[in-house]
Amino acid sequence: METERFSWPRPFRPRIPGSGGYRSNRLLRRNAVWARLGALLERTPWGYRLFTATERVTKEQLFGCRMCGQCALPTTGYTCPMTCPKELRNGPCGGVSPTGMCEVHPSLRCVWVQAYERAEANGHTGDLDLLHHPADHREWGRSAWVNHWQGHETPPADPGPLLHRQLGVTPR
Numbered sequence: 001m002e003t004e005r006f007s008w009p010r011p012f013r014p015r016i017p018g019s020g021g022y023r024s025n026r027l028l029r030r031n032a033v034w035a036r037l038g039a040l041l042e043r044t045p046w047g048y049r050l051f052t053a054t055e056r057v058t059k060e061q062l063f064g065c066r067m068c069g070q071c072a073l074p075t076t077g078y079t080c081p082m083t084c085p086k087e088l089r090n091g092p093c094g095g096v097s098p099t100g101m102c103e104v105h106p107s108l109r110c111v112w113v114q115a116y117e118r119a120e121a122n123g124h125t126g127d128l129d130l131l132h133h134p135a136d137h138r139e140w141g142r143s144a145w146v147n148h149w150q151g152h153e154t155p156p157a158d159p160g161p162l163l164h165r166q167l168g169v170t171p172r
């Protein structure tokens, strides 16, 4: 949706703990049933619109979701990276303060610092090593859940081989 895409993002503090997000992921991760539902929704425009509106309301309230259509929440401690004012898919940037505050909105906590803290609290710090692909701007306003169930997303990559090839370093 245009509104979300061109609105000026502000770091958002999720309204549910990371543990709630990880539990929901167990329910929503791709399986045969969800894949069939996704295929049905894609064939039914009114159903797709209704479903997407429900996803929008739910995730906007809980995570400040802006409907980028390629959800990173499961690998960012259930903190939305698209609420970073720089829309960084791999953060934080060099401007984060020593106390973890955003460079653009110094009164708000950096979403990537929140992501690390929430992932750490749930034993998922390894997720923060993953390399996210740039957002595909054609997907804005589309359902990230359907995209996930239908395999229309590029999962984040293990940066190990790239770092080793380019810099000769081996990540921990």
Ligand code: SF4
Pocket (backbone or CB within 6 Å): 059, 063, 064, 065, 066, 067, 068, 069, 070, 071, 072, 073, 080, 081, 082, 083, 144
């Ligand atoms: S779909 Fe995109 S904008 Fe919405 S919560 Fe996930 S990463 Fe954030």
